[in-house]
Amino acid sequence: MSLLDLFLGALLLLTGFLAVRLKNAVHAALALAANFILVGVVYMLLEARFLGWIQIIVYAGAIMVLFVFVIMLLYAAQAEVGADPLPGLKPLAAAVGVVGFLALTYAFAGAKAPLAAKAASAALAGGTAEALGPLIWQTWLYAVLLVAALLLVATVAAVTILRPGEGGGR
Template identity: 40%
Template sequence: MLTFLVLAVLTVAGGILTISARNAVHASLGLVGTLLMVAGIYATLNASFLAATQVIVYAGAVMVLFLFVIMLLDANRPVEEANPLPFVAPLAGVGGAILAGAFAILAFTYKDPRPLAESTAALANGAPGPVGETLLTRFLLPFEAVSILLLVAVVGSVALVQRPAVQADPEQTPELAALEGEVA
């Protein structure tokens, strides 16, 4: 229980770092830490397949993709300009409150569709074959929805970090104006 509590606190701390960091690289490293702590939580629950998948797929491949996009777009500079969409923060707060309410309702009204022993037997104790078969047959729509959500997140992050190229006006730069005067 103590291990779970420590991992849970570190997971929340990594999430806070992810959303509060001004530098995109620092935010992505906070997300890597969060994903690794979630893998640790899976490991404490004896879900070794999920823990390994979490590390390999999310902390590994997806975060390498995110860091590649950040470096490719040169978005590792801290954000210093004014927020171009000032209404997003209140909307995120309202959306978060609605999501928290929905989770609370689900937590208090959830009924397990089948007994745990039957579910464990159906998935053969977490072996990759039955998990993959269940995931890609019975839960295909949610699986594809998550993949589309990840794609939209990557495209959205690329769209948000693109900055227009700043071109200097020769008339406003004293050094260039002096050089033009010497040439003419």
């Protein structure tokens, strides 16, 4: 746990907190994008370099851009003012959060120490594309194809549902 790791962890927590608590949706989305970039940096520090770049390119660069695009398109930056539809949920959510945190602490307290990041990452051989390629396309090929099919189904479903005219329910 070097100083850099602590610093990054603190920044991750801060941006995550801001992403949830900022009132302006565009600011919150930008905090989330910063969070994703920091996660990419963490991946790179853990020697999973390819994954780190992909995290930045795909998450912060494409997904968050489109997210903010939708917010801007719908002028949805300011939250709508109105009554909370589920008033009893906040204390319940807080309770679940506390219980979950305690459970995780108990689980990690009893676990044996993980491999040092460097040693574990050595197995990744620097996390370059050359190292990941055989893993994705040979060892875990069917899992990758399954995920791809899932994404395809989701895309087609989204387009079909939102198609104007005689398409499915709007």
